[in-house]
Amino acid sequence: MTQPSTIPQKFLTRPHELGVVAVGFSGGQCKPGVEAAPVALIASGLLEQLRDDLDYDVHYDNMVHNYTDIMPTSDSEYRNMKKPRAVSAVTQRLSEQAYEHAKQGKFVLTLGGDHSIAIGTISGIAKAIRERLEGRELAVIWVDAHADINTPEISQSGNIHxxxxxFLTGLAKEENKDIFGWLEKEHLINVSKLVYIGLRDVDREEKKLLREHSIRAFSMHDIDRHGIGRVVEMALAHIGNDTPIHLSFDVDALDPQWAPSTGTPVRGGLTLREGDFIAECVHQTGNLVGMDLVEVNPSLETSGASDTIRTGCSLVRSALGDSLL
Ligand SMILES: [Mn+2]
Incomplete structure (x- = not known):
């Protein structure tokens, strides 16, 4: 049966404590439903599993944050971005929540929501890690079918997810404090500490950015060629062994066979085992300090919603030390 992890955690001072933030926010894209994911994940027993099976002390405020109190009254498009003030306000608030947990040396688990919320989680954790660990930079492993690196100007859709x-790397910048101008240097991550796994639907202009900035990216082609084992090894080698890691996991990285209920599914993705394997290996480094699980949308492909939720729970458990043996 399940047992707690025995891997020592290098960058957490309270490794058995989980700060959980449930974010019911869908404003980074246009399809309703993704805001219902935290309730569905929690109702399926995820937090009990983390508490009872993996022995975590779960710090959860028992609420799904919808941030209705900070929603702007009007939110017209700006620089081609849809709902820029809402996404900015939510991610700024979430950044403070993630920062508070991370500053105390806890692991930060965020249940989204669409992927725009990573602006909040990663900025807050990056800032806390710099403060706690003498300026050390946070590495990010971004597991996704998409690169999510559009600047507002090159985006086809205008959706901030x-x-x-x-925004997190500083490739997109904005002075206006109400539209991501609150992001300071201490919130940002370095492109050299960013690695993608699972890409298969990348816009032409995004490909240009990845090349120009020499960003390490492993597509499904690389996984076919080398196998998932070698790809994860190369991804971790790129980051280096002495670096705190944040895992930002978009459920659409998995093939729709395993995660059909998501806003922008793309065929030809990771198997459930490949997804869990990535999470298991990142846990085994002892360097993981935070994780986002995003883009689970139980209202889409409702016949597959429970499969998608099960997949999401499995990814989180794997990242938090659940193992097969
Ligand atoms: Mn994404």
Missing amino acids: GMPVA
């Missing part, structure tokens, strides 16, 4: 990496 396709832009979080651009």
Whole structure:
């Protein structure tokens, strides 16, 4: 049966404590339903599994944050971005929540929501890690079918869930404090500490950015060629062994066979085992300090919603030390 992890955690001062933030936010894209994911994941027993089977002390405020109190009254498009003020306000608030947990040396688990929320989680954790560990930079493993690195100007859709990496790396910048101008240097990550796994639907302009900035990216082609084992090894080698890691996991990295209920499914993705394997290996480094699970949308492909939720729970458990033997 399940047992707690025995892997020592290098960058957490409270390795058995989980700060959980449930984010019911869907404003980074246009399809309703993704805001219902935290309730579905929690109702399926995820937090009990983490508490009872993996022995974590779960710090959860027992609420799904919808941030209705900070929603702007009007939110017209700006620089081609849809709902820029709402996404900015939510991610700024979430950044503070993630920062508070991370500053105390806890692991930060965020249940989304669409992928725009990573602007909040990663900025908050990056800032806390710099403060706790003498300026050390946070590495990010971004597991996704998409690169999410559109700047507002090159985005085809204007949906901010396709832009979080651009804002987090400073490739996209904005002065206006109400539209991501609150992001300071201490919130940002370095492109050299960013690695993608699972890409298969990358826009032409995004490909250009990945090349120009020499960003390490493993597509499904690389996984076919080398196998998932070698790809994860290369991804971790690129980051280096002495670096705190954040895992931002978009459930659409998995093939729709395993995760059909998501806003932008793309065929030809990871198997359930390949997804769990990535999470298991990142846990085994002892360097993982946070994880996002995003883009689970139980209202889409409802016949597959329970499969998608099970997949999401499995990914989280794997990242938190669940193992097969
Ligand atoms: Mn994504």
